[in-house]
Amino acid sequence: MKSIDLLGKVIEISHSNLEITSRIKSIVNIIAKELECEEVTLYTLDRDKRLTCRFKNNKSILFGILNQYRCHIGEGVIGSVAQRRAPQFYSKHDIPPRFGCLFYPELDGILERYKTFAFLPVSDDSYIYGVLVLGSSTIETLHEDEKIILSILSREIGGIFRSYDLILSSTKRISELVTLTELGKILSSNVEPYDLLKNIALIVARAMNAAFVSIRIEKSVLALETERFTYGTMDPAVERYIAPLEEKCVHLKKSISLEDYAEKVVEDKFSGFFMYVSPIISKNRILGTLLMGGEKSQPGMANEEDAAYLIDTIARYLSTGLETTLLNIRLRDVLRELGDAQKRLVEQEKFRSLGEMTASIAHEIKNPLAIIGGFTKRLANKANKDGVEWRYIDIIVKEVSRLETILNELLNYVKDVPIANDMCMINECIDEVIYLFAPDAAWENIHFVREYDTTLPPTRCDVQQIKQVFINILMNSFEAMAGKGTITIKTGQTYYREKPYVTISITDTGGGIEPAIIDNIFNPFFTTKERGTGLGLAISNKIVMNHGGHIEVNNNVGKGVTFVVYLPIKNNIM
Amino acid sequence: MKDIRLLVVDDEENIRILFKEELEDEGYIVDVAASGEEAIEKIKENHFDLIILDIKMPGMDGITVLNKIKNMNKEQPVILCSAYGEFRQDFSSWVSDAYVVKSADLHELKETIKNLLHL
Ligand SMILES: Nc1ncnc2c1ncn2[C@@H]1O[C@H](COP(=O)(O)OP(=O)(O)OP(=O)(O)O)[C@@H](O)[C@H]1O
Ligand SMILES: [Mg+2]
Numbered sequence: 001m002k003s004i005d006l007l008g009k010v011i012e013i014s015h016s017n018l019e020i021t022s023r024i025k026s027i028v029n030i031i032a033k034e035l036e037c038e039e040v041t042l043y044t045l046d047r048d049k050r051l052t053c054r055f056k057n058n059k060s061i062l063f064g065i066l067n068q069y070r071c072h073i074g075e076g077v078i079g080s081v082a083q084r085r086a087p088q089f090y091s092k093h094d095i096p097p098r099f100g101c102l103f104y105p106e107l108d109g110i111l112e113r114y115k116t117f118a119f120l121p122v123s124d125d126s127y128i129y130g131v132l133v134l135g136s137s138t139i140e141t142l143h144e145d146e147k148i149i150l151s152i153l154s155r156e157i158g159g160i161f162r163s164y165d166l167i168l169s170s171t172k173r174i175s176e177l178v179t180l181t182e183l184g185k186i187l188s189s190n191v192e193p194y195d196l197l198k199n200i201a202l203i204v205a206r207a208m209n210a211a212f213v214s215i216r217i218e219k220s221v222l223a224l225e226t227e228r229f230t231y232g233t234m235d236p237a238v239e240r241y242i243a244p245l246e247e248k249c250v251h252l253k254k255s256i257s258l259e260d261y262a263e264k265v266v267e268d269k270f271s272g273f274f275m276y277v278s279p280i281i282s283k284n285r286i287l288g289t290l291l292m293g294g295e296k297s298q299p300g301m302a303n304e305e306d307a308a309y310l311i312d313t314i315a316r317y318l319s320t321g322l323e324t325t326l327l328n329i330r331l332r333d334v335l336r337e338l339g340d341a342q343k344r345l346v347e348q349e350k351f352r353s354l355g356e357m358t359a360s361i362a363h364e365i366k367n368p369l370a371i372i373g374g375f376t377k378r379l380a381n382k383a384n385k386d387g388v389e390w391r392y393i394d395i396i397v398k399e400v401s402r403l404e405t406i407l408n409e410l411l412n413y414v415k416d417v418p419i420a421n422d423m424c425m426i427n428e429c430i431d432e433v434i435y436l437f438a439p440d441a442a443w444e445n446i447h448f449v450r451e452y453d454t455t456l457p458p459t460r461c462d463v464q465q466i467k468q469v470f471i472n473i474l475m476n477s478f479e480a481m482a483g484k485g486t487i488t489i490k491t492g493q494t495y496y497r498e499k500p501y502v503t504i505s506i507t508d509t510g511g512g513i514e515p516a517i518i519d520n521i522f523n524p525f526f527t528t529k530e531r532g533t534g535l536g537l538a539i540s541n542k543i544v545m546n547h548g549g550h551i552e553v554n555n556n557v558g559k560g561v562t563f564v565v566y567l568p569i570k571n572n573i574m
Numbered sequence: 575m576k577d578i579r580l581l582v583v584d585d586e587e588n589i590r591i592l593f594k595e596e597l598e599d600e601g602y603i604v605d606v607a608a609s610g611e612e613a614i615e616k617i618k619e620n621h622f623d624l625i626i627l628d629i630k631m632p633g634m635d636g637i638t639v640l641n642k643i644k645n646m647n648k649e650q651p652v653i654l655c656s657a658y659g660e661f662r663q664d665f666s667s668w669v670s671d672a673y674v675v676k677s678a679d680l681h682e683l684k685e686t687i688k689n690l691l692h693l
Contacts, residue, residue, distance in 0.1 A: 366657040366676065367586055373678020374592040400678045408675075411659065524668050525641060538668075 003149040006034040014156050020164045024055050027157060031134070032057035035146065039114070039135030041066060042157070043078055045128060047305060051078055053133075062135065065106045066099060078131050081119045085128060087151060090117040091141040113137050118147070120154035122161065129161035176310060179207040180317055187321035193217075193329055197229035204292065204314055205231045208307050211294030216246060217322075218288050234293055238273045246289045249277045253286065255312055257304075258293070272296055276308050278315035282323045290315045362407045369407070373400035423458040424466065426502055426567070427491055433470045434489075442483055449488040456491055459502050459567050465543045466567070472536040473506050473563045479529065480510025480561070493569070500569040501549065507562040513555050521553070578691060579621065582606045583613040583639065584628040584655075589676075593626065596680050597687075610634030614642055622650075624687060627670070629656040644669050651690045655683060 013026050024042060032040040039062050042055035050070045056063035074083045077097040081088055090097055092115040099107065118134040132154045142150070186199045197215050205213040214230040234242065241258060249256050258275035275293035279286055292311050296304070376396045383390040430450075437443045477487050488507040493500065513521065520526040522541045527534030537551075544551050544565055552564040580602045582593045590606040597604045605620070607613035611634055617625070625643065629636035636654060643650050654670040672686045687693075 363657055367589065370657070370676050370678045371586070371588040371592055374596065374680060375588075377678065377680075378592075378595065397678070404677055404679075408659070525644070 003034075003145055006030065007149055007152060009034075010153055010156055014160050020160065021055075023160060024157065027153075028055050029057045031153065032059065035134065035136070035150075036138060037116075037134045037136040039063075039133065041133045042122065042130055043082075043133065044122075044130035044161075045073075045082065046070075047303075049073055051082060051131060054130075062107075062110070065110075066133075069099075071099075073128075077119055078133070081121050081131050082128050085121040085123055087118065087120045087147070087154075089119075089142055089147065091115065115140055116142060118142060118150060120150055122154050122158045124155070124158045124162045127158075127162065129158050132157065172306065175207065176313065179203060179310070179314065183314065183317060184321065187318075187325045190328070190332065193326065194229070196325065196329075198231075200318065201229045201231040204290065204311075207314075208292060208310060210292045210307070212292065214242065214291045216288045216291070217326075218286055232294075234275075235273065235295070238275060238293070241275065242291060242293075245275060245277050246291060249279050249289050250286050253279055253281060255279065255308065255315070257308065274304055274307070276304070276311055278311045280315050280319045280322060282319040287319060287322055290318065359411055362411050366404070366407055369400055369403055373397060373404070376400065422461060422463045424461050424463045426456055426459055426466075426504060427452045427454070429463060429467060430470060430489055430491070430504065433467050433474065436471070437474065437478075443478070445484040446478060446481070447486045449486060451488070451490040453490075453492045456493065456502055457569055459569065461547055461567060462543075466547070469540040469543050469565060470504070470506070472540045473565075476536060477506065477508030477510055477561070481508055482510075485509040485560075494566075496566055501566045502569055503564055503566055505562055505564040508560045510560050512557040512559055512561050513553075515555070515557060518553070518555055522551075577603050578623045579603045579605065580687070581613065581616060581620075581622040581625045583610065583625065583631075583636070585609060585631040586628075589628070593680075593683075597684075600684060600687075602687075610636065610639040613639055617643060617646070617650075624690060625650065625652045626655050626683070626687075627652055628676075629654060629658060640670055653683070653686055653690065 009030050010027050013023055013030070016023060018026070028040045028042060031037065037057075039060050040057040041053050041060055041063050043051040044054050045051055050072055052070045053063060053067040056067075071079050073079050076099055077088060078099060088097075097111075097117050097119070114135045114137050116134075116136045116139045118132075120132040120134075121128060122130040122132050132150075134150070182203045183200060186196060186203070191199065197217065201213045201215050204210070204215075210232070212230070212232040212234040214228060216228040219227055238258065241261065245256065245258060245261050248261055255276065255278040257277075258273060272295055273293065274296050275291065277289050277291040280288045280290060290311055292307060373396075376393055380390060380393045380397060383393055430452075434448055434450075437446075474487065477485075481487075486509050488505075490503075490505045490507075492503050492505075494503050495501070517526075517528065522537050523534070524538040525534040526538075541551055544567070548568045549566040552566065554562040554564065556562070578601075580597055582590055582597070582604060584590050584593070584606075585608055587608070590608065594604045594606055605616060605622070607616055610631055613625070613627070614634075616622075627636045627639055636656070640652055640654065643652055651671045653672045653674055655674045655676055657676045659675045671690055674683045674686050
């Protein structure tokens with residue numbers, strides 16, 4: 001019945017709001033009291049998989065000795081209980097237990113005082129947290145029901161550790177998420193590179209309570225002036241290891257710590273320091289490094305394992321965000337430049353408008369001038385050639401003609417629009433024209449056959465004008481075929497009057513042109529269409545002639561027409 | 575020289591007067607029209623040996639008038655006469671028989687008329 005009482009109390013404590021160590025301490029003391037054991041101690045498992053005696057009942061004597069030695073799993077009675085996860089009980093007739101891994105000389109003479117020892121694994125279903133140790137100098141042996149109660153108790157303690165672990169890891173996870181969220185905000189904001197690095201360094205430092213954080217961006221990533229931002233100061237003793245550590249990290253393309261880098265040095269001199277650096281890698285390219293460091297003893301600093309994990313996570317996170325961010329920054333700069341360029345263009349446009357205004361003023365003046373000059377000349381005819389009037393009139397006529405010359409020169413100057421002089425890949429140019437029509441439903445029954453000469457040299461021409469030529473010819477074919485048929489486009493090279501030309505031949509299945517009208521098709525305003533303007537071929541012809549080429553028509557009455565456009569390869573006309 | 579009839583189409587009155595007087599001095603019979611519409615009316619009713627056409631006119635412009643005239647009678651000789659030299663580059667002015675830039679000096683216009691009329 002005593003046992004049931006004990007169990008109730010332990011469960012109550014384990015579910016209380018007390019801090020974990022207080023809970024364990026109370027439980028240990030209650031067990032000692034209720035089971036009349038002088039010794040109740042608890043070993044816990046550390047990260048390095050070693051067991052350390054950390055908790056004791058108030059009266060414990062053995063604790064002072066036991067907690068000086070740590071043992072591995074599997075070593076000694078503690079280690080073997082932890083490994084096998086099975087309790088061990090010793091009564092006074094058994095051989096005294098061997099604690100830990102070493103022979104404890106201090107225990108000599110002390111162990112003999114105890115009649116009973118119990119060692120119980122503190123675990124839950126999957127994980128071992130430690131070993132509970134009981135020792136009594138009064139009890140001869142533990143009853144079976146007491147053993148059962150002890151098993152239940154040790155499991156309950158295991159449960160306490162487990163939930164504590166869970167809370168701990170989720171707190172860690174939450175703070176990690178908070179850090180990443182903050183980083184995300186910074187990365188997606190539009191801050192200047194300097195502020196960006198500064199903020200990242202600050203966030204990382206805060207997240208880990210680190211004395212020193214340095215983030216370095218490779219110069220080649222972007223032409224940044226700021227290559228590095230450092231938060232905090234590093235002890236001068238280890239400061240000189242920063243650069244070589246980063247270099248090694250970049251070289252290995254993986255995270256390394258100061259210990260990995262210079263084990264020996266660290267052992268003797270700088271064992272108090274911790275430094276860890278992670279590469280920021282995106283698509284196998286090193287963008288930079290993220291380094292964190294400080295004194296191991298600094299209060300509140302994340303332990304080495306956590307810090308390494310967090311630095312790795314953040315570096316990985318940065319690699320995905322940083323490149324985009326830096327690109328965005330550059331994009332913004334480019335946009336700004338574009339804006340400036342646009343402003344300059346607007347300026348030029350103003351001048352152009354000024355030119356246009358000049359032109360229209362000049363035009364306005366031309367008519368009255370013609371009238372003045374014309375009538376003055378008429379006056380001259382009527383005036384006496386010897387009289388003073390004639391002399392005056394002659395001056396007016398000459399001045400008018402001078403003005404007219406000036407105006408004509410001015411207009412020629414203003415109207416001097418440069419002709420585009422592009423190097424054009426004709427095949428691509430045709431493709432682009434076809435793509436203009438392709439999405440149009442009216443063209444869905446037009447089948448295009450393309451037979452391109454892929455060795456066509458680039459051709460010097462005004463691309464927009466040449467495209468207009470193709471558009472006009474294709475439109476005519478489309479109209480002749482009433483929206484249904486095949487258009488074959490071939491490109492090639494040929495000689496015409498001993499000069500090299502690029503040829504583009506466009507053949508349709510529209511029935512051809514009536515022989516009676518074929519001579520007229522290039523005339524402006526000649527059309528056989530109700531809604532035609534008759535300008536398509538006239539314009540095309542003029543454009544091609546301006547390019548030093550010509551258009552040939554091969555009419556196949558009843559079948560279709562082939563228009564062949566000749567463009568000189570070495571164009572010296574333009 | 576038998577009577578040669580010319581039509582001067584220009585929206586500017588003083589140009590009409592100048593051209594009329596100068597060309598009459600050359601011995602032609604000169605009629606004038608102040609707009610494209612008026613010109614078309616006159617051409618429908620009368621025969622002209624040659625038409626001198628301004629391009630920039632309010633309402634129907636010279637190019638349109640040219641187009642209409644040539645549609646009515648392909649053989650009708652027309653001279654485009656404009657202060658704007660640029661229209662010379664405009665393919666739609668090609669159907670005219672000649673293109674003369676307006677100037678105080680009417681010498682070029684007079685020569686062009688003579689050439690077209692084979693005088
Ligand atoms: N591929 C063709 N098949 C049959 N006839 C054609 C073809 N291309 C041109 N023509 C004839 O030549 C005429 C002149 O063509 P052009 O492109 O100059 O003017 P349009 O097509 O009539 O009018 P616009 O192109 O100005 O809309 C056409 O009206 C048509 O009679
Ligand atoms: Mg056409």
